[in-house]
Amino acid sequence: MERVVVQIDADATLPFWRGAQVFRFASVAYAIGAQVVSVNAEVPVGSGVPAYSHPLISWLLIALLVIWSGVSGLVYAFELLPRPPMVITELVITVLLIASTMWVVRPEYYHHHQSLPSTFWVTNAVVSVALLWGPIAGGVTGVGLSLLSLGVEEQFHNVVTDATTPILLTVGVTLGIGARIVTRAQQELSAAVRMQAATKERERLAREVHDGALQVLALMRRRGADLDGDAAELGRLAGEQEQALRTLISRQAAMPGIDETTELRSRLQAVLPADVAFSGPADAIHLPDAMVTELVAVVVTILDNVARHAGDGARAFVLLEDLGDEVVLTVRDDGVGIPDGRLGEAEAEGRMGVSKSIRGRMADIGGEALLDTGPDIGTEWELHVPRGDGQDGARD
Amino acid sequence: MGPVTDDATTIMVVDDHPMWRDGVSRDLESAGFQVVATADSVAAAATRAQATQPQVVLMDMQLPDGNGADATARVLEVAPQANVLVLSASSERDDVLQAVKAGACGYLVKSASATELLDAVNATAQGQAVFTPGLAGLVLGEYRRMASEPTPVGAEPTPSLTPRELEVLRLVAKGLSAKQIGRRLDVSHRTVENHVQATLRKLQLSNRIELTRYAIEHELD
Incomplete structure (x- = not known):
């Protein structure tokens, strides 16, 4: 058994999440470095006044930052927990850490420096939101955290010259767009893979039916044809089922047209009774939908007529020809033929004569119907339809 | 039996x-x-x-x-x-x-x-x-397909049907027997069968020529 393993519906953004955790690791290292440098600083330099009002608490906060980064990094990279609550928690922690600057650091220092968890580390929250909720949420988070950070530092007047806002906005929007694109691509790929699998399965079923049931039905029909009575009837029924199954399979295999055309041959073969001999070219013949529908209807009308009037044992033949600039359908029977004058009589009586109906319907689709009949040659209708500008012909 | x-x-x-x-x-x-x-x-x-x-x-x-x-x-x-x-x-x-x-x-x-x-x-x-009507229809379609395709320069001309062969093949495709066709065209049913055979032979011959040419072009001898 052939087995194809395709990861459909897998999380397409997972590679992004993993990449983001590498960045998180680097940003944690930077945050620790910044803490080590700043915690013993003095404002102004050489004044002996420490920059931090609560250095111990600031260390605890940095420890929280490190632990949280480790936990969230693992959770995101290995999908250990659902992401939405993690991302919300991350946002809350980030906001609190930015705000904590005002508590642990003296205003003289933080007014001119970065907030405690630096811009660099704050970016992680923006990345997570963008990957999870897309470009708009990502952009809004980026701008929001940037403004909060500037507000804490009382640097609002620098919002235009400070790089924080544009950087965080860009990160949020671009990563959000990237995540959306790969997610959509993944969905489309999954849909395509599913459709392909369904088509494969249909083809396999068609082969199975062809190799099994159809062969048996064909055999029953063949053997039944040589017998009498009930056996012959069974054979005939088997033949009808064989034809119905074949039709079903061929219809199923036909792909819907991408334009407004339909394949004439398969449509025609689908409606032909089992005892009508069909011949035609190997290549498909595409005509406008309306034209195919009308042509098939006309052929069915003629065949009904054959069944009614051609006499017992009359056989019917359908020939389909593609002449390039026109398509010709010939419906012939080897029955008794229509005696001279009969068609005219029918028309004279004002009835909806066969001839009138068939000719009129062919004229409607821009074609014509030619009749050849006689007592010893049966009846032969030749239906001609123009090719190419057929739709224009159907309209005039 | x-x-x-x-x-x-x-x-x-x-x-x-x-x-x-x-x-x-x-x-x-x-x-x-x-x-x-x-x-x-x-x-x-x-x-x-x-x-x-x-x-x-x-x-x-x-x-x-x-x-x-x-x-x-x-x-x-x-x-x-x-x-x-x-x-x-x-x-x-x-x-x-x-x-x-x-x-x-x-x-x-x-x-x-x-x-x-x-x-x-x-x-x-x-x-x-x-020659069932079905086969005649296929062969007819194949000749028409070949006729509609341009012949490459220097290649053998694609086989084509004579007007009489075309007429005979169409009648076979419409389900007429050799005898019926003979009566219609006022020739013997043997002549009809010969025409039919000829259409098939030309098709097979052109297929062999095509295959040979393909083999030579691709050095597949």
């Missing part, structure tokens, strides 16, 4: 469906033919055709290791005097055309009656083309 004699026509039945294969073989044997081999794949058909050199090969179109066209070509390679009669379901039209171009000389639908099958096998054994 005569008994099997020494000069009975030898037949190989190629079909992967055992029930069909046995049923047809039984019918053929009770009608006096000698089924010398059966095969259920392209590979088996080639091996057994070489070993038994049957006069007639009944060929299914769908085989587990290839299609009937491949099988026809392989069989005729090792048993050139064999006459291949394709038995097919109507849905495999393109394959049937390929098999005919590969050298099969007849085509019958699987739903044909036992009598039709025996008649077809008899005709095939005598080297006559078994």
Whole structure:
């Protein structure tokens, strides 16, 4: 058994999440470095006044930052927990850490420096939101955290010259767009893979039916044809089922047209009774939908007529020809033929004569119907339809 | 239905469906033919055709290791005097055309009656083309397709039908028998059959030329 393993519906953004955790690791290292440098600083330099009002608490906060980064990094990279609550928690922690600057650091220092968890580390929250909720949420988070950070530092007047806002906005929007694109691509790929699998399965079923049931039905029909009575009837029924199954399979295999055309041959073969001999070219013949529908209807009308009037044992033949600039359908029977004058009589009586109906319907689709009949040659209708500008012909 | 004699026509039945294969073989044997081999794949058909050199090969179109066209070509390679009669379901039209171009000389639908099958096998054994309306329609379509395609510069001209051959082929495709066609065109039914054979031979010849040219161009000798 052939087995194809395709990861459909897998999380397409997972590679992004993993990449983001590498960045998180680097940003944690930077945050620790910044803490080590700043915690013993003095404002102004050489004044002996420490920059931090609560250095111990600031260390605890940095420890929280490190632990949280480790936990969230693992959770995101290995999908250990659902992401939405993690991302919300991350946002809350980030906001609190930015705000904590005002508590642990003296205003003289933080007014001119970065907030405690630096811009660099704050970016992680923006990345997570963008990957999870897309470009708009990502952009809004980026701008929001940037403004909060500037507000804490009382640097609002620098919002235009400070790089924080544009950087965080860009990160949020671009990563959000990237995540959306790969997610959509993944969905489309999954849909395509599913459709392909369904088509494969249909083809396999068609082969199975062809190799099994159809062969048996064909055999029953063949053997039944040589017998009498009930056996012959069974054979005939088997033949009808064989034809119905074949039709079903061929219809199923036909792909819907991408334009407004339909394949004439398969449509025609689908409606032909089992005892009508069909011949035609190997290549498909595409005509406008309306034209195919009308042509098939006309052929069915003629065949009904054959069944009614051609006499017992009359056989019917359908020939389909593609002449390039026109398509010709010939419906012939080897029955008794229509005696001279009969068609005219029918028309004279004002009835909806066969001839009138068939000719009129062919004229409607821009074609014509030619009749050849006689007592010893049966009846032969030749239906001609123009090719190419057929739709224009159907309209005039 | 005569008994099997020494000069009975030898037949190989190629079909992967055992029930069909046995049923047809039984019918053929009770009608006096000698089924010398059966095969259920392209590979088996080639091996057994070489070993038994049957006069007639009944060929299914769908085989587990290839299609009937491949099988026809392989069989005729090792048993050139064999006459291949394709038995097919109507849905495999393109394959049937390929098999005919590969050298099969007849085509019958699987739903044909036992009598039709025996008649077809008899005709095939005598080297006559078994031209159902369906096959005539395919051949007609193929000539028209070839005519509509431009011939590459310097290539052999594609074969075409004479007006009379076209007329005959159309009538066959419309279901007329050779006798009926002869009456209509005021010629003997033999003449009609010769026209039909000619259309098939030209098609097979052009296919061989095409294959040879392909082989030379791609140095596949």
